[in-house]
Amino acid sequence: MLMINLAGLLLIALIIWWFWLYKPEVVVIDTSKVDNNEFVITVENGTYSPSRIKIAANKPMSIQFMRKDPSPCAEAVLIPALQISESLPLNKLKTIQLPAMDAGEYDFHCQMNMIQGKITVS
């Protein structure tokens, strides 16, 4: 029983570490190398890919979303701090213009907040 209980506690610790404490890799967008200052985030299988991006502060840029996930949850993307809410057509690029932003972290997510991503501005 002790082993089972230890395994259970270990599993809980793993859940906490994997989903909350671990800091996943951030994709840094080098705007000088991206065509027309644009960058594509794919929405597929209930995830944004990449889900964490880092961009330069005080510089407007465009990001594009390519939605390949047909589920209705993936239909819209919201960036609440920027008051951006856009519908994403299936299998088509959708450009979203980001204003020049102050340094900080900006969440983006689907309508139900099940698919989540983060823009780090620095």
Place this chain on the structure above:
Amino acid sequence: MPVYELLIDGASCGSCVKKIETAIQQVEGVEKAEMNFAQRTVSVSTTSNSDALILAVEKAGYNATLSQAENEEQALSEKEAADWVYYKKLMQDMILALSLGVPLMLYGLITGEMSVNSSQEQIVWFVVGVLTLLVMVFSGRHFYVGAWQSFKNHSANMDTLIALGTGTAWLYSMVVVFAPEAIPEMARHVYFEATAMIIGLINLGLAMELKARGRTSDAIKRLIGLQPKTARVVRDGQEIDIDIDQVVLNDIVRVRPGEKISVDGIVTEGHTAIDESMLTGEPMPVEKTEGANVAAGTINKTGSILFKATRVGKNTSLAHIIRMVKQAQNSKPPIGRLADVISAYFVPVIMIIAVVSAMVWLNFGPHPAIAYALVTATTVLIIACPCALGLATPMSVMVGIGKSAEAGVLIRNGEALQTASQITAMVLDKTGTITLGAPKLTDILVTDIMAAKGFTEATILQLAATLESGSEHPLAMAIMETANEKGIEAGTAHSFKAIAGHGVQAEVDGKTLLFGNEKLMRSNKIDLDDFVEQAQQLAAEAKTPMYLSIDNQLAAIIAVADPIKDDSIAAIKRLQDNGMRVIMLTGDNRATAKAVADKVGITEFFAEVLPEEKSAKVQELQAQGEIVGMTGDGINDAPALAIANVGFAIGTGTDVAIESSDITLMRGSLHGLADAIAISKATLRNIKQNLFGAFIYNAAGVPIAAGVLFPVFGLLLNPVIAGAAMAFSSVTVVTNANRLRFFKAEEH
């Protein structure tokens, strides 16, 4: 100059950009062509039509189509087609999964025998296990792929829970099949039916949710459907039918009775009545003659007209409205933030609860503890529904904002919607909001002496028109308008003299005329005694009396007033009946302000307020703790609208500037304001019901699934029941949001 946006197909490298731009620039009439390679679009400023541009691109070896910016209808039908494909896929997945799950479940219910106790049973259940695996691969693939992708991204969603729940049930069952001896005899139960049933039921739930979601966008579909596909334009003296996207600025467009207006424009010929209800909510057709504006999507009722196109493509009022409504429908009011915070942590928390539940059962549960631990952990994972929480707010916002648009109320975003439902004090600007904003001549009272001399209302009006014909003062314009309506022509005045702040003096037909306010009369020692009572009466009726004297003898009073809109009284009462404090602001003098306020039933008003002081008044109310709505014309009142908690711009028909406020009322009636408040309240109520339902569902469902009722009632939830509850909890939320579609503002 019109700007077309073309979508380019076949451009695979950077060098294509130059080739395509050059090809387009060679088309006659093209001023500028710029390609966005990343988006594969070209933006072209040209006087030529889009066909010529598409042809030029095709000749250069690529394919081009007109961008979707003007083609909302196509985007919508593409979305519906994609949804339909997804719906069919979900239904197929559901049928496959249930065709295994239902017979298995029935077998279990009838025989009560789902355990592995012999080598034959091992073989049979192994085959069933493989069939279940096939169901998982074919019908549930999207859950497992989604869960894995999320896991790799260090996030978790509904797929994670379903994948874990069904996966655990299947794995345990396979262990029972392969190594029954490793499991206590009482616990050698297989759960293949649970896996198949849950996959089937959740696919069914998703399909039903998709269908119900389709209905939430009915309003936007109706708006998009208003856009006609063709227009009849006059080119080279000929009337020809062309595609709507070929209409360019300054085209002369013919519209016959019963047809839709194709683009925004100004009537150049003809007279008609136009039904604008679909955009403004105004039920009565609006008369239009030369010089009047017409808007795309409205219906020409009676006459045939020609109009000049002033806004085409994505610049029409209709296109603006569609864009704004679509954006607003996706936005979220603050009330949804708590659900957002919860849903961000929800899935890992549920996973932890499942593990804790399993540990408790293993440690303290009855025999066979392992079976109980498995069932409760699986049920906890399956019953938890982050989707119901996530859907609660956006679905209601989608329907509520769409419903508002149908009533001619454009809500900028979810935050405005929520705040509008909480307004405690509504500030109304008088001119143009409560009143029509266009003064009109209301009374002409001729003195008995002058009447005896043969002066009539008509002759007095003619004299007044003669004196005021050169003036642009609103009161003078009111006099001229009435004179024009009655076919009275102004005469000639001599020795004309304007006396600032008083009025005018002039000679007409050898007589000295004075026309102005009481001060002008008093300073010229003209006896007003005969009319004192009438003048007071007029002021009490919110009318501005002006006096006319002929050769130093009072001849008449001409009263001018800005009439109160027909339905202002009833609409203000609706606001007050909702418990709202209604306050009027005006630059007018106190007497007129009081008269108007009394007439419309407002007890609180601020008179003689300069335009720049309006925002200070709003702030004063906010300092008193009020949540303040400010309603004005959106132009003069812009600072006050911006500072208020919610700014309402009230328009007159389709001309209103829809960018200038939180909420735009497309029709001039204050009932639009009361409707906006009513719809926002109904939407917030709906959101609260949804959130409450979703919270309660999860808060009650998860502990029950974990087995809290078992020690007292011996009750344990079956994982299949949990799957059904989870699937239908989201459908319930969407269905409840859809109830808002039947919302009707109070009859008026």
